[in-house]
Amino acid sequence: MKRYIPIEIQQTFRLSLCILATLLPIAGFSQHLDSLEQVLKTQKLTDTEKMKVLDDLNWFYNSIDADRSIAFGKQGLALARKTGDEKVIATFLKNIGIAYYMDGINDTALIYLEEAKPLVEQLDDYRMQTSVYNAYGNIYRVQSLYGQAIENYLNAAKILEAKNDINGLSLIYSNIGGAYQIMTNYEQALVYFGKAEQLAIKTNDQDGLGSIYVSLSDIALYQGKPLRESIDYAQKALDIFQQTGNRLFENKALTTLAKVYYYHDDYARAEPLAEQAAAEAKELGFDHYIVEALELVSKINFYQGRYARSVELAEEILTIDTTDINPIRGAYSTLMVANAYLGHPQMTRKYAEKYAETIDRYVNETFQGSLSLMEVKYQTEKKEFKIAALEKQRQLHIWLGIAGSVILLIALAFALIRYRLAVSRRKLAEKEAQRLEQEKQLVAVQATLDGEAAERTRLAKDLHDGLGGMLSAIKMNLPQVKGDALLEAVDVTRFQTALGMLDDSIQELRRVAHHMMPESLLRxxxxxxxxxxxxxxxxxxxxxxxxxxxxxxxxxxxxxxxxxxxxxxxxxxxxxxxxxxxxxxxxxxxxxxxxxxxxxxxxxxxxxxxxxxxxxxxxxxxxxxxxxxxxxxxxxxxxxxxxxxxxxxx
Missing domain, CATH: 3.30.565.10 (Histidine kinase-like ATPase, C-terminal domain)
Known part of the structure; x- marks a missing residue:
């Protein structure tokens, strides 16, 4: 038995779509929309009546023609802004956002929902509030932001639980289970699908119950449960949708049942179911379901050795406009290997290059968050198309590249650390050298000052004790030299002047000696x-x-x-x-x-x-x-x- 890799949850439809698909057959549904458009064109309506018709058209076209839904919604929004009715404005903003989401333009969808959210929060309308939270959850889920998606679903669930609205809770629980299913957290997914199943049975929500059985069949297949369990869930879903007349969901259940047989190698039962699903999907005109069914038919033909037919179907997949990279990658993989079996080396090389380009794009888009999922799908395709040697070589190159990068990073890190250590050591050495030089200079200056102080002390002592003493002795001896000698008046004046100058010299000498080393400073x-x-x-x-x-x-x-x-x-x-x-x-x-x-x-x-x-x-x-x-x-x-x-x- 093949190892099953679950395909991500398909387009998420609103609860209203399930109800509409149940109440109105496709033909009757189209007639109803045509009549509404005719009323809008031919009858003279008041602003309130016109907004009501535009709201219905915006809502009904939401799931089958997003462009027309958006066009009608914007007409209604312009009219609502003119009247100033905040509830109607919020309704159109919300519905236009959901229409953009259904059209796969998620960024624009978020812009309209962000504008609607504050208005909705002011209104006393819990259903509109939960609808906004559910829309946010759906957008985040397709953007692979599963944590934020579950957070918004839970916010909606809290409001509905407080109001005991079990009809709305069934849909929200199912969406939470779907988010956990994508994350491969099957234990949590089964908890919420179990809650959703009980509520769907209680409220007799057949379409909701059928959708839950499709997911349970998918999970049982992945968990390796017995074949009978997966088949029973898928068959129950198929029976329900056939009874309700919901052809869109019936097609999904039919594809799921074919997939169960395919992954258990029962191609005889899988092929007619897959062929039927592809034909009905083309009638309905939903590209996503067409691609899913064609991919399954192509693989069934490949494993039965019908390589030319497998190539034809894979090429048909590439002609369909889809933003889902997984079927494109699968188609290129089938074309590469099938052409190799058919002996077309040039085509094999061409699609091998396309496959490699798609893989590279896939890695760039999903980055770290989807690496584990990519590895699982990669391992599955390796077993499916029996190209183990080529893929092992590719894997080896990737790991060698990673190992080389890690080694290079480690080497660069060591080099950086060594460089920083060297710089740090050099700076420390420079600082130490500067410190030693400063200490050396300070020691030299201190020695100079010490020498200067010692020299000043010596000079002061020599001047005071030596020269000062000699001058004092001269002063004492000069009067004795004069004795009793008779001097003229001029000589006496000169003698007295000399004694005065001698006194001044002694005083100046003492002053200089004192300033060179004041005795009062020392004492x-x-x-x-x-x-x-x-x-x-x-x-x-x-x-x-x-x-x-x-x-x-x-x-x-x-x-x-x-x-x-x-x-x-x-x-x-x-x-x-x-x-x-x-x-x-x-x-x-x-x-x-x-x-x-x-x-x-x-x-x-x-x-x-x-x-x-x-x-x-x-x-x-x-x-x-x-x-x-x-x-x-x-x-x-x-x-x-x-x-x-x-x-x-x-």
């Missing part, structure tokens, strides 16, 4: 030494805030030298009339500011002198931050230094 710290320094300058004021804890000696010397240099710069270059010095000392930081009201300078155009550069070096040596703000109103220099734990406790 008492920054506050006392800076107070002494600023007191000696009439235009300078000193302000101190914070605690008076001593800082490390090197830091105190650095702060003192910086302030000393900044004050001297203000005196020499800024022509300042007032200088303000401020020092703030906290437990974890120290900052100082030197501000003057001098002429300032343009920081972008004027290059910093040696004094400012020395200050920057000193501040950076202690990882401090220096900011300069200068304008015509004056200059302000602000320095901040962070204190380490060791420095805080010194």
């Amino acid at each position: 008492y710290g920054l506050k006392v030494s800076l107070t002494d320094f600023c007191t000696a300058i009439p235009t300078a004021d000193f302000h101190y805030f914070g605690n008076e804890a001593r800082l490390p000696g090197k830091m105190e010397i650095m702060v003192y030298r910086c302030i000393h240099e900044l004050v001297n710069n203000a005196l020499k270059h800024a022509d300042a009339s007032h200088i303000n010095v401020q020092l703030v000392q906290e437990s974890d930081r120290i900052s100082f500011t030197v501000q003057d009201d001098g002429k300032g300078f343009d920081q972008e155009r004027v290059t910093e002198g040696m004094g400012l550069q020395n200050i920057r070096q000193r501040v950076h040596a202690f990882q401090g931050k220096l900011d300069i703000f200068s304008s015509r109103e004056g200059t302000e220099v602000h320095v901040e230094l962070e204190l380490t734990k060791n420095e805080q406790h010194d």
Whole structure:
């Protein structure tokens, strides 16, 4: 027995179509539509009467001539908009959307349904609401968006369950079961088909019951149930549709029964049923049913060795305008293999290329969501047409391509990771080199500052103790040299002047020595030494805030030298009339500011002198931050230094 692959649920018809097909034979149905059109053309109607006729025509043509249905619907919609009747507007929008869906134009169908939905939700008409949800579900189902389709069907079911409308529920449950059937979730499909069957029996919905039996026959065939079960369901459906006179659904049941026999290799029974289904489908004029029946007849002829007839039927399928890629692919497959058996290599090659193009298009259209379904159909066709070697080779190439792509991606990923690691390591190495260079520079600067401080200390000591002592000794000995000698008045004046100059030299020497290394700084710290320094300058004021804890000696010397240099710069270059010095000392930081009201300078155009550069070096040596703000109103220099734990406790 062949392994059956279920064909996707065919065109979904509204409940009204089932009722219409039951109540009106095809001939009577056409006569009824003609009479309605005649009324519209010949009789003078009010707007309300005209909208009613257009609504009927839009609704009745919906399932047999979508273009005419849409045309009548748009006429009615224009008239409804003119009257402003929102319920009628919503009705036409909904019906036009459904007509576009029946015509296979799903995007446009959704546009009309989206416009109808808010209007319908405002109306107290649950049947119209469920009709909209059902239409959404049908559209999403044919678009293979099964999750969204089931969500809309369930929304419709909730409304109908609340209203206890078992007639509508039968159709909705059947649609939910159909969606699960397409997804091959047969357990869930059987649950909903079971519910639908009970309601259809209860409401005596024969057409609905027949449609359910067609689906149950399909599922039993796929699940490998006994042949009798599939045949019984299909035969029950066929009997029902023959009794109700629903020729369209009868044709579907006939094709299903033929398919059951075909997949169980009973060609003698399958062939006449399939031939009958194809002939009746042509009479009805529904392309989808024609294609389905012809495809089945073509396969039956192929497996019985009648390859020429199989080719003829497959070529006929290709002449029919259908958007379903599956029968087209099947026709090309049959034409390829049948021509090979007939000894037509050129035709075989031609249809092999067509088959490959169709497969590629199928893969592109369905992408990931349909890969599993494609694989199942592919495996079936491989067994049906006995071309295992060719297909295995194709499959091998695909897997090799995938494996090669995966390996390439892995290699690229490793290369990318290695590249990023190399870049990261290089950046870390550069940062480390920069850090070491900065430390090296800081060590050099610190050593320079230490040397400068030591040299200043030595010079100050030599000047104060050495040269200062000698000058003091000279001053003490000069009066003794004079003794009792008689000097002229001019000489006495010169002598007194020399003594005065000697006193001034001693005082200046002490001042220079003090500024080179203030004794008050070494003994008492920054506050006392800076107070002494600023007191000696009439235009300078000193302000101190914070605690008076001593800082490390090197830091105190650095702060003192910086302030000393900044004050001297203000005196020499800024022509300042007032200088303000401020020092703030906290437990974890120290900052100082030197501000003057001098002429300032343009920081972008004027290059910093040696004094400012020395200050920057000193501040950076202690990882401090220096900011300069200068304008015509004056200059302000602000320095901040962070204190380490060791420095805080010194």
